[in-house]
Amino acid sequence: MANTAQEHSIRDQLKALIRLQHIDSKIDQIKKLRGDLPDEIRDIEDEKQGLSTRLEKLQQEQKEHATGKVTAVSDVVEAEGLIKKYEEQQLQVRNNREYDALTKEIEAQKQRITDSTARGIEIEMSKPLQDAAVEETSARLAELTGVLDQKKGELNEVLEDTKSEQSDLEKTRAKAEKEVDERYMRAYSRLRSRVRDGRAVVPLERGAAAGFSVPPQRQLEIRQRNRIVACEHTGRIVVDGDLFTETTKDFKF
Numbered sequence: 001m002a003n004t005a006q007e008h009s010i011r012d013q014l015k016a017l018i019r020l021q022h023i024d025s026k027i028d029q030i031k032k033l034r035g036d037l038p039d040e041i042r043d044i045e046d047e048k049q050g051l052s053t054r055l056e057k058l059q060q061e062q063k064e065h066a067t068g069k070v071t072a073v074s075d076v077v078e079a080e081g082l083i084k085k086y087e088e089q090q091l092q093v094r095n096n097r098e099y100d101a102l103t104k105e106i107e108a109q110k111q112r113i114t115d116s117t118a119r120g121i122e123i124e125m126s127k128p129l130q131d132a133a134v135e136e137t138s139a140r141l142a143e144l145t146g147v148l149d150q151k152k153g154e155l156n157e158v159l160e161d162t163k164s165e166q167s168d169l170e171k172t173r174a175k176a177e178k179e180v181d182e183r184y185m186r187a188y189s190r191l192r193s194r195v196r197d198g199r200a201v202v203p204l205e206r207g208a209a210a211g212f213s214v215p216p217q218r219q220l221e222i223r224q225r226n227r228i229v230a231c232e233h234t235g236r237i238v239v240d241g242d243l244f245t246e247t248t249k250d251f252k253f
Helices: 002-033 038-092 096-178 181-196 216-224 241-249
Strands: 201-204 237-240
Touching: 002 096, 002 181, 002 201, 002 237, 002 241, 038 096, 181 237, 201 216, 201 241, 216 237, 237 241
Parallel strands: 201 237
Antiparallel strands: none
């Protein structure tokens, strides 16, 4: 009697696992409708963030160069004024020491003019490249904004079309999960996360399960429906194909 009760319990667990897998497969199909859109959107948002940071840096450099150019011109004008002043003072000196000191000041201001002029030329020469970089970055940002809006629109459309169905499936799944024993649920969840197609429970069909052949003795065990049998190749739970069909064909959600 105990064995019969245990068999019924295992059979119930097999059916519960089949129902859960059936629901999860439906949810997976809905998620596949979104395709690569979520990943594409994240990639575009990351690129936009990087470009925004680059544009801010370029614009800050533009401001610094504009200030630097004004400062360079101002330095030249100031140095020329000081040179004129020192040259006039040289005409009034009383000794060589004062004359030599003024000569050093004049040479220092001439060097200042040379340095400031070079700095101004360098800034002016870099301006076209800098302006082009700002224009290119701004254009790419605008382009990405348009693409991002389009991708988000496409994703929202898919989400809107499937929102109700997925919500119903999620509620049904919560109920179906409660029918699975905790130990089998843990194994099922591990398998789901491990296999690429998300199928932790697969039917035995024409002597094979998920593309792998099953030995005759194991096939017999699976068809008896009184054991949880795992595929020796993939670890997936293999169930009788007829039981899988019976359990899912009239299952409503």
